[in-house]
Amino acid sequence: MPSTQTPPIAGTAIDPPSLRPPIDDALIERVAPSELLARLTALKAEGYSMLLDLGAVDYLGRTPRFDVVYHLLKMPTAAASVAHVGTPTRLRVLCGVEDGEHLPTAMTLWPSADWAEREVFDLYGIVFDGHADLRRIQMPHDWEGYPLRKDYALRGPARERAPRPAFALKSNVQAGIPPTGRTLEALQEQIKNAGDAE
Template structure:
């Protein structure tokens, strides 16, 4: 047995394992959602490790729910939600990294959003999306429509600006001398 199995490099191991599955899934997504799928970037043609599905903003919750529960996909596990600031128009891309506990493969869903536009929340699909979306809001200022509790999460509530935007300085200090207070109204929600 040759033990020199390399570390899966870009598109290497995963592509041979899941390439066919991904192709079939991309085709199924295009058929099901049609115009709601903007484009699909597949690994060997585009430098990425897993396929990237660009979804129109309005349809994202629907597509995510389908990816989560449909037997052809079964991406039941939300790995992560984050965003990137591309400094183009539209400015932001919200990134959903999904993982399947059935096939053990991954897929990435992206949504493009202009500055000031709201993206539908995924917290109805996965409650775990709640804090992840709060962090995206905190760091990039992207609002999520229908989010139950969209407050800042890492930065102080009184903070001005969104630190991970490309136009935010590396050393943008803001000093607060007194602590954040408790919000009793949050405790009444139950």
């Protein structure tokens, strides 16, 4: 069905990490989908105990189209004092994914990836293989399309409109006929008849 709105202008396709040195304190890494799970497993063993966040970005027009972004935090699992926590290392792992390409799930390493991966699947349509319960999380379960993709219009694609409810037309109002066609007289008549019947 053709959309009533033009899709938003996607802007120029960019690759932020390659543009200039990182401007926050995180380390940045780029990993291919085939090596992702092995790399994440190695990072977890290195001490990146927390998967802070998992999100995606749609660079429409670029190949690969999507970036799935893993924010990792190197935290000791028993840090009772502020000094012990110190300044943990942050690491951002970017993984380029083409439309339709699958990624392995990170749930086996960090259980917190569960809802984050569901959200990426829900809003971008990226499938995570091995996820125990991959279904929509934010949108209704029967929703069509992936709203955060750049080719998805802000107000969504055109859908069948429900017929408008009957409103009073000016001519009707002047003639005293309500939109349902039932006039006051007819109504009074009906009530009177009902009263007579009793």
